[in-house]
Amino acid sequence: MVEEFARLDIHRAERTGVPEAIFAEGKTNEQVISLVRSMVEKAGIALVTRVSDECAKALSDSLGTACTVNHNQLGRTFVAKNHNYNPKSSGGKIAIFAAGTADLPVAEEAKVTAETMGCDVTACYDVGIAGIHRLMEPLKLILEKEVSAVVVVAGMEGALPSVVRGLVPMPVIGVPVSTGYGYGGKGEAALMTMLQSCAPGLTVVNIDNGFGAGATAALIANQVARAKVERNKL
Amino acid sequence: MVEEFARLDIHRAERTGVPEAIFAEGKTNEQVISLVRSMVEKAGIALVTRVSDECAKALSDSLGTACTVNHNQLGRTFVAKNHNYNPKSSGGKIAIFAAGTADLPVAEEAKVTAETMGCDVTACYDVGIAGIHRLMEPLKLILEKEVSAVVVVAGMEGALPSVVRGLVPMPVIGVPVSTGYGYGGKGEAALMTMLQSCAPGLTVVNIDNGFGAGATAALIANQVARAKVERNKL
Amino acid sequence: MVEEFARLDIHRAERTGVPEAIFAEGKTNEQVISLVRSMVEKAGIALVTRVSDECAKALSDSLGTACTVNHNQLGRTFVAKNHNYNPKSSGGKIAIFAAGTADLPVAEEAKVTAETMGCDVTACYDVGIAGIHRLMEPLKLILEKEVSAVVVVAGMEGALPSVVRGLVPMPVIGVPVSTGYGYGGKGEAALMTMLQSCAPGLTVVNIDNGFGAGATAALIANQVARAKVERNKL
Amino acid sequence: MVEEFARLDIHRAERTGVPEAIFAEGKTNEQVISLVRSMVEKAGIALVTRVSDECAKALSDSLGTACTVNHNQLGRTFVAKNHNYNPKSSGGKIAIFAAGTADLPVAEEAKVTAETMGCDVTACYDVGIAGIHRLMEPLKLILEKEVSAVVVVAGMEGALPSVVRGLVPMPVIGVPVSTGYGYGGKGEAALMTMLQSCAPGLTVVNIDNGFGAGATAALIANQVARAKVERNKL
Amino acid sequence: MVEEFARLDIHRAERTGVPEAIFAEGKTNEQVISLVRSMVEKAGIALVTRVSDECAKALSDSLGTACTVNHNQLGRTFVAKNHNYNPKSSGGKIAIFAAGTADLPVAEEAKVTAETMGCDVTACYDVGIAGIHRLMEPLKLILEKEVSAVVVVAGMEGALPSVVRGLVPMPVIGVPVSTGYGYGGKGEAALMTMLQSCAPGLTVVNIDNGFGAGATAALIANQVARAKVERNKL
């Protein structure tokens, strides 16, 4: 029966395309480089999160010409691919909303993650409940695009995911961000707000976990895309 | 110099008209009755908060015909006045917003408090961020009425005060309510959200403290009303 | 532009089919009955959660023969429908996993919610990480059934959602349950565990929020079902 | 109806004169400079809070002679105005109380905010409950000046706002400060104390939020000043 | 050397006269009665705290005429003495301050404890920082009486001990009380305030621990009284 476990595991990789990710924080450059090498060899692609500029440079220098690399400085991500790794678009479509400058690193981490999983990502980074009418343009856009999931990144009071979920027909994944100060300031207020929200269809990942939110949104979107394709084949 | 303290104290009573309030929870009926009697005698009026139905009945029975009494069952308040206590309208105008059934006791406590201080109170109890367009009617109403302060009562995620403050020109006093369940469910999420709000002009009182919110709003409104009258006298 | 808001709102109802739900806890029977009547009139169907046996009886007695009613005692839910309300299956398929007796009320709340949204729900209530090999049967079942999302309900240590997500290709929604005692015993340990989980594709709702989890899973599944149907139409 | 939202928004700016503020902490100098430029262009004035000396220098260097700039080092604020921006006094009057050296940055942030909104600010920075008789002079001063609101900044035990509110007739806005150490030392004790205070008319902003407190006090004071003027016009 | 431990123990009993106390909460009447009997036999006197009316009645009934008993209903204490137990006044003098009705049970528990240790206790139960001038009379009284320690009982914001300590020359023991509601409402705000207080000479016991506060105050006062007597003997 463990063969089944193993088989499941292979199925998972095949069907979801979630790349294993390396959390760089607290690891030495050497450890990160070694993990990236082994992952690229095994899977053709490696996604590193929470990567410092200095570590990204070490990665670029070390991997030399062996890989195609891509460093997103704002999102603190680093992607390395085999030259012959040729990912196809999954057809999945998601959107990512963020309200302020401080939310961008987390939003970009989610974006890179979903793109690595083959998704088309619509990023709307200038929204916020302070000026609710500014939500209209991005909402119209994502309805036209027919995205399958929306990631909403929000710090401080964290009310945006709940407001967005009240206005769109697809699932929303809230990501609390550790900006702010004072009581509840390290993302706790935002996390609590999202969990207390009375908007069904809103689920939450941990504070600052852009990777998890992007992966979940892409998982949903790729499932929908696959459903369209499968039927189409008939 | 202590005479000055004393004088200040008298000034406060004269100018603010904040009635001393009796918090009935955890007191025996006998204690509450005795405090009400002495306060009515001294100040002409007594406001009791967090009064149970059973205690309100005991108060009514005991004060008999000596006072004019008023029990607000929903708001758990009880007001007793000397028959010859004849409070004048202060001219102050405030509004109170609440979103759900569970918020009404706290909203009513605020309402009775402000009315006891002579204010005209506009209560809007059917608003909420889930359906933001439902905010429009009450907002128009309070702008026409030119209220001087808005109390916004909100439990669970507590995002309403911040949204309201973003749409009106007067100060907003947020009251977190201890409804909800799970992480942050006893009003903590709402309190955090309000404190984290980036809307300047929003201040907060403790969880369930309708009395404090109503008193502050009335204090502001009465000050504005007095300003109009004073100038008028010239 | 507010017309657009309004239109969005209608779209949402049409497309997602999430019934508004009434949280009965802390409301009087009269309040609940009145809300159910008005919702059935407006939407054809009403879902009540956290309903006591005594309140369910009052609802049954009051709604008499006007509605088709359904009380799930274990899940503390009550559904009332117009006789002419004839919900179609959405074609969406989800699964719900739970490990122990104490998790069943929350799991059933999720189940009723998803069924109300037209989903086919596979309930697997006898799984747990203590005996991991007991997971095999239900996992095979949901892979064969091709469910689009899995709700995993877990109290105490809350490790089950993470384990399940590691073995299946679809998104998992974790629901912490407020069982247990001592440090972290009111669902906090389970909530923390799920948020800390390194399994991407796992998102979380608040402690005991079966309704939110069921609604999200159904939202995802119905989206996938719609995708199949839409393509099919071509 | 969204036009109304928009109109409200304009009304708010016109009537309250709350300048949008830029929270500099966690932003690059480039981001802050860019935001200031755009805000000055749009609104004639920009208020930056939590600005480091180094960032303030970059702002001064960059904005060169295009603006009139004002850096308050103690309060960590930076104000930039168009040369032709000519703010009128609002006629509003507030006071700011603080007890110790550690409270001054927050008090100054409140002061600059209120001044930017056109208020006359009376700062009393040498008060404290340890020597209550030292409160007498400032209290007499603000009663003579007839200020409309008092901001009270307090760290550690945070008892000063409650004491002040007990002695003056106008609303008090308490600002907890993150000084102190040990249990409750990062402003939590002060926040709790202020929320628990039994002095009605005291409301609270988040820990260290001088900007919010100053803005609220000025909002109240400007409202009172406007009331006087409006009546005066008749 | 353990003999020394034992000797120390005897010394402690002889010199401090702190009666062992029985915490009745969570014990059956039978357990309490049995403990009281054995303690009276051993030590001549027994002090029971947190005793319900019903348990006090059982104690009175059971101990019959064998003891002199004293039930303080407000303070929830019960003292039983051998008829031939004839405690002398220690000559120690303390004061107990409390601000509100809700603080009285804890204050009375402290009072009975100190009296059981032979102290003369001056109880001042009508003080509070809301009306600071009302502190003057009791302060004068305790200075005239030359008490050696002051117990200050305070709930909610808990600022009274710090204010009192700023005005008197003797040590102050603060007792936070679990009254209040909302954030910090179960005595935590009061505890934090007292620990954060910058008034040296103020120490704290746990929330509601009137027994510990009374015992400490009596310990200090009896030490002072003994010092006077010892010198007097010379």
Added chain:
Amino acid sequence: MVEEFARLDIHRAERTGVPEAIFAEGKTNEQVISLVRSMVEKAGIALVTRVSDECAKALSDSLGTACTVNHNQLGRTFVAKNHNYNPKSSGGKIAIFAAGTADLPVAEEAKVTAETMGCDVTACYDVGIAGIHRLMEPLKLILEKEVSAVVVVAGMEGALPSVVRGLVPMPVIGVPVSTGYGYGGKGEAALMTMLQSCAPGLTVVNIDNGFGAGATAALIANQVARAKVERNKL
């Protein structure tokens, strides 16, 4: 009556001799120097706590030959006296217990404080509950010396104050220390333990507050010493 407040204040200074202390942390050297100068001028002596080596050097350099200065590096204290300030011994006697290297800075802060108040301090820094028999020598010592109060400094589990109080006849003041790591590691475990202790006669100051503990112990001891002297005069 405020004259009485003032008089009280003078009485306090005269009788208790608690020097005002300057908390140096978070202040600039310039601020500290200025405060020390003014305090020495006013009171003859100034006690600075939490002083860094670098600040102490600045103080020494600045105060030059104008004062007698004393820097305790371990205790992070700095005392400056007028050359003609000639403090007399108060006759008070206290002891200070500490268990480990990490507790010494707090213990020394307490020691310097009490010495500044004229006390004779017996410091026992090599005790601990791990080897309870090592407590015997210091306990015998303080019994022989007849100290009037014991300060017990303890981090991590914080059990020492309770054990000591169980073995000695005088009041014990516990000081939790912010050493340790993990759950409860920043002094919270020690604070909780001390507050939960069932040993009456043990009171507590805030985490790391050596100053407050030393001042309270000295206050008690000086009171006892004064009692002896007063009687002696007769």
Added chain:
Amino acid sequence: MVEEFARLDIHRAERTGVPEAIFAEGKTNEQVISLVRSMVEKAGIALVTRVSDECAKALSDSLGTACTVNHNQLGRTFVAKNHNYNPKSSGGKIAIFAAGTADLPVAEEAKVTAETMGCDVTACYDVGIAGIHRLMEPLKLILEKEVSAVVVVAGMEGALPSVVRGLVPMPVIGVPVSTGYGYGGKGEAALMTMLQSCAPGLTVVNIDNGFGAGATAALIANQVARAKVERNKL
């Protein structure tokens, strides 16, 4: 390989003899009875914890003469065995220490658990750090008996396990108990104290988890007993 999992599971049951336990709290009598029946049938024995008197009576009535039952009222445990279930003594020896009346239910739960696992249990329920010399007798006893593990149950300050571990050569398992009140009063102080303890060889289970502590101690003791026996066989 899953066969191996299964085999492991059987090994575990065979070698450790830990009976599965039923946590009765929050289950209906019917659920408990049904679980007990099935477990007795499967394993010959069932251990129920947290059983109310009323539930125990229902169990006795229902199981009638089919089982041998044993209800420990103080420990809230219920054991049911097949008449032909004949457990042998394991030869393992443990001790259980508790300090006060309030700790006894948890201590008894541990005792019954270990006895069900075949251990010989020495219960010492009259120890405590207040009177450390009272520890001597039980310590001598368990050294003579050569127990292999000691369970120490302690509420409030929770210092006893650390003290005991400092005096004995075998591992100690601490069980915090949810007695006490105020800050840290629901077992948190005891839990923190035990985790912070610097006594290596002390490990901890959750608050009130007598079952887990008893099972672990028995596991250790049975292992030691088996080691003796195994060697003996050679």
Added chain:
Amino acid sequence: MVEEFARLDIHRAERTGVPEAIFAEGKTNEQVISLVRSMVEKAGIALVTRVSDECAKALSDSLGTACTVNHNQLGRTFVAKNHNYNPKSSGGKIAIFAAGTADLPVAEEAKVTAETMGCDVTACYDVGIAGIHRLMEPLKLILEKEVSAVVVVAGMEGALPSVVRGLVPMPVIGVPVSTGYGYGGKGEAALMTMLQSCAPGLTVVNIDNGFGAGATAALIANQVARAKVERNKL
């Protein structure tokens, strides 16, 4: 009787062989060196934990050729022995499991501790619940080796100890690790999970306390080894 205490203490050292450990964090190099010297002199061996590379170098330099030293950089431990200190293997066998790179320092601290106590340690550092089938090899290994206790080190969600305990017959000691981020990220989620675990036979030490876990496991294993030997002697 204290002689008995002393004797106990000697017994403990003799029988358990737990070396006293020096926690280097927060100590100066001089303090650490001095403590090591005195401990080596007294006991022949000294174990230092949480030692920085820089401090380890100072130790090596200082102890020169007087000792045999061993610095484990990953585990941050340093062991110094007299040249004539010749520790014998205890015969005890334990295993240590860890899941990720971040857990290794704590795991190595446990390993060095147990080895210092004479144990044979099997370290399995590549396990994790994400890939449960990877647990099989190490589990088979430790069953073959017949280890007497397993230390399981786990950060983030902390579910591994519970899973392992469900699969093996010996006691498991869980060590939460302070890796991770967001809600529960500093080891609290892992600690809570382990305490909430329903797997009897799992006990816990404080976050990051590898020393305590290793010492406890060795204590158990050495006890079992001794039991074998003792019987063997017969």
